[in-house]
Amino acid sequence: MRRVGLAVLTAAVAFGQAGPARPEVDTEAAERGKHIYLQFCVNCHGNLAKGTDQGPDLIRSVVVLQDREGGKLGPALIGLPNHKRDLTKRQLADVSQFLKQRIEETSKNRNAVKPPNVLTGDAKAGQAYFGAKCAACHSPSGDLAGIARKYDPVTLQQRFLFPRSGGRGAPTPKRPQVTVTPASGEPVTGALERIDDFSVSLRDASGEYRSWKRNPDLRVDVVDPYSAHNELLDEYTDADMHNVVAYLETLK
Template sequence: MRWSQMISWAAVFALTATAAATTRANAGQGIGAPGPADKPTVDPVKAAAGKNTFVQNCAFCHGLDASGGERGGDLIRSLIVARDRKGEEIGKIVAAGIPAKGMPPFTLTPAQIEELSQFLHQRVAEKASRNAKPINIVVGDAAAGEAYFNGEGGCRECHSPTGDLAHVATRFAPQDLQLRMLFPPRPGAGPPIESGQRGPAPTQVTVTLPGGDQVRGVLVRIDDFAVALKDANGSYRSWTRSPDVKVDVQDPRAAHYALLDKYTDRDIQNLVAYLETLK
């Protein structure tokens, strides 16, 4: 899995809101009617493949189980997903994107679109089932996870089980621990930390201007066209990006992103098992 794939800002971003708006706009034209009367069938093999596509492109915003995340809505309750059968509705959103909502277009094959659709329908069916139970993901070796935390993973360079991670397992369910470990939230997001503990450090940025002058501060916004920051005095400053303006971003979450290319499934399981002991 590549971070460049995972940082795709919402693989099916804002489906719920867009579907609701589409339904209202097309009322009375036969387009906004409820979805097909037939119940979607799920191919488990295609759904499993679709899960991989979802994790690589969509989980960052919509959560690992598609029930919503920090940036994206609950796709299980999406009207577009409800109207879709084999990717014909979802595919339109994925291919076109929703630039106004921050979602760029994605280039997925027709097979990937259908598999993504199958995964989402599978999640809808699981959610609807009265017998559905949360999957137990605490299946790793806590001791091995602690060794990875203190060794190969390099986690102890930024985190401490008696500091920012003290009692973390009492604040988050295992699924949330795993999601936050793989995709750490931006500073200031999520529930408050306990008194005396440090939270995520803000992302810093250094802008070097054509004349060589440098301006440093907390990153406010960056895209292909501009960069903005708050300097040490709290002043908001921004520049248009060009080859003559050098931008160096120091993101405290970068180490997490780098690990996405290195983790094995077992590493993740072991780390989650270790974090679950921090109560």
């Protein structure tokens, strides 16, 4: 096997039999464990258990990751100099639960705990950009009046960039409109229901569902109400994006 010498340094080395699924964190035990951690461990391993110059990262520790109720943690502490060796079985289990809680939090931190602060732009520059690129369709005293009261800044950012995906709390996006013109017959316009290379369907103004099998003689024209937004994605600088958000935030 390659890299035997490296094995001791590498987090993933020791598997044994794959163990049972990770148990749920006991939050009450974790809270008790936190107090023990703050008393005996925090100076070297840090507030978040990510380690310091004095002690290693415990979130990345294989002993901690594989621990169940202190069963590995206890023997490890006994083997380490300058560590608390007389914790009771329950205290060890509580510390283990606290560390497991930190691990679980880390493993889920692709989700924001609080919204990012996206208000870093220049509102005046954003207003100028709006006047040049957006004012043909939108008005701060018309459709966008009070928009900043309806949406938080992150949603504002997402809404103007990606109106179809919208951002959290956004209304149902407008559907594309489609006009279908048969070789012989009148054009029919309505809200696009579904389209692929082989069929197209719509719901017309009366609410009637209509569908056609596509062929070269059937003309299909789709108009996406958000096409101007989509085309701007290639034009925005990041400064434009931040400036426009800052401007929209003034529309209270």
